[in-house]
Amino acid sequence: MTPAAYATINMRSVSHNIKKVREYAPRAKIMAVIKANAYGHGLLSIASELKDVDAFAVARVDEGIRLRKAGFTKRIIILEGFVCEEELQVIIKNNLDVVVHSLEQVDILEKYSTIKKISVWLKHDTGMNRLGFRINEFTSVYQRLMGCSNVNQSITLITHLSSADTNSPTTSEQIKIFNESVNNYSAEKSIANSAGIIAWPNSILDWVRPGLMLYGVSPFIENTGKEIGLEPVMSLYSRLIAVKDIEKGETVGYAGTWVSDKKTKIGVVSIGYGDGYPRYAQTGTPVLINGKRVPLIGRVSMDMITVDLSDQIDVKLGDKVMLWGDGLAVEEIAKYADTIPYTLLCGITPRVEMKKI
Numbered sequence: 607m608t609p610a611a612y613a614t615i616n617m618r619s620v621s622h623n624i625k626k627v628r629e630y631a632p633r634a635k636i637m638a639v640i641k642a643n644a645y646g647h648g649l650l651s652i653a654s655e656l657k658d659v660d661a662f663a664v665a666r667v668d669e670g671i672r673l674r675k676a677g678f679t680k681r682i683i684i685l686e687g688f689v690c691e692e693e694l695q696v697i698i699k700n701n702l703d704v705v706v707h708s709l710e711q712v713d714i715l716e717k718y719s720t721i722k723k724i725s726v727w728l729k730h731d732t733g734m735n736r737l738g739f740r741i742n743e744f745t746s747v748y749q750r751l752m753g754c755s756n757v758n759q760s761i762t763l764i765t766h767l768s769s770a771d772t773n774s775p776t777t778s779e780q781i782k783i784f785n786e787s788v789n790n791y792s793a794e795k796s797i798a799n800s801a802g803i804i805a806w807p808n809s810i811l812d813w814v815r816p817g818l819m820l821y822g823v824s825p826f827i828e829n830t831g832k833e834i835g836l837e838p839v840m841s842l843y844s845r846l847i848a849v850k851d852i853e854k855g856e857t858v859g860y861a862g863t864w865v866s867d868k869k870t871k872i873g874v875v876s877i878g879y880g881d882g883y884p885r886y887a888q889t890g891t892p893v894l895i896n897g898k899r900v901p902l903i904g905r906v907s908m909d910m911i912t913v914d915l916s917d918q919i920d921v922k923l924g925d926k927v928m929l930w931g932d933g934l935a936v937e938e939i940a941k942y943a944d945t946i947p948y949t950l951l952c953g954i955t956p957r958v959e960m961k962k963i
């Protein structure tokens with residue numbers, strides 16, 4: 607029996623997208639960003655497909671432990687680092703690399719005694735103003751870390767771009783600040799996320815850190831992944847569970863926000879915000895039924911959405927409905943829901959069955 611709501615995860619597309627990363631950054635090492643359950647695609651299955659990358663990045667320690675427990679032996683970088691000695695201990699025990707971004711972390715490292723060497727990625731805040739050391743602290747922190755007997759001496763220097771998905775001058779400024787600060791260090795360096803890799807060649811240094819583009823999705827508002835040569839990995843499906851006619855003047859769904867202006871055939875599809883379909887998808891958001899686009903009407907409920915089937919003659923219960931994926935870009939759906947594709951992909955709930963294809 608097909609589940610009500612499921613997503614296919616196309617592994618060949620993951621490999622295709624990695625090839626694209628290599629085309630953009632042929633000499634760089636790749637740190638595949640697979641945090642947040644690989645952007646909703648399934649941490650372990652995506653990690654298994656990424657055999658050729660040089661490292662994985664996750665946000666938090668528990669994500670790194672999950673990978674280690676599943677037997678992955680690659681370098682795993684914890685992007686948010688640690689907040690206390692106990693967490694550092696767990697990081698060391700699981701042989702995880704750590705991003706160091708605060709003075710408190712440096713204090714802990716200086717006091718912590720271990721024979722194992724910790725691999726550190728030192729974060730420079732060049733304008734995101736989130737994690738990392740400002741220009742005035744960076745050199746002294748680097749020296750302090752080099753003085754720690756428990757820190758592996760090949761510290762990698764990284765920064766994160768705040769606006770690489772636009773043509774804001776901020777990106778060039780951030781790249782300039784970073785290069786000026788780190789020029790004298792022989793250490794490996796890393797700036798580029800997906801938008802950097804695709805649009806800012808100067809941000810491609812020793813390591814690149816692709817996230818969204820691995821999943822075939824564009825980080826830019828003006829185009830889709832397909833349009834820039836990527837292949838979408840996730841396709842989200844459900845099925846039609848009711849078809850009915852409503853009269854002119856009748857409303858559909860909670861709060862009756864959609865009113866019929868003529869006799870209309872409507873369909874009910876078994877997917878809703880309980881599955882991660884966006885609650886704020888507006889009337890008009892397309893879905894695909896039998897390969898044809900039809901518009902969503904009325905409010906998204908927890909388990910269902912309603913669609914206008916006026917232009918669909920041959921529909922029947924059980925027909926497959928695509929909500930986004932290969933043929934209906936998640937980037938387009940994100941615009942209808944006034945959000946970004948990242949939130950849609952990450953927002954898929956455990957109720958949705960994932961099928962590797």
Ligand SMILES: Cc1ncc(COP(=O)(O)O)c(C=O)c1O
Nearest residue numbers: 639766799800815816817818819
């Ligand atoms: C430090 C860092 N590097 C790289 C990435 C990957 O970004 P993207 O998914 O836009 O490629 C992220 C994602 O948030 C990140 O936090």
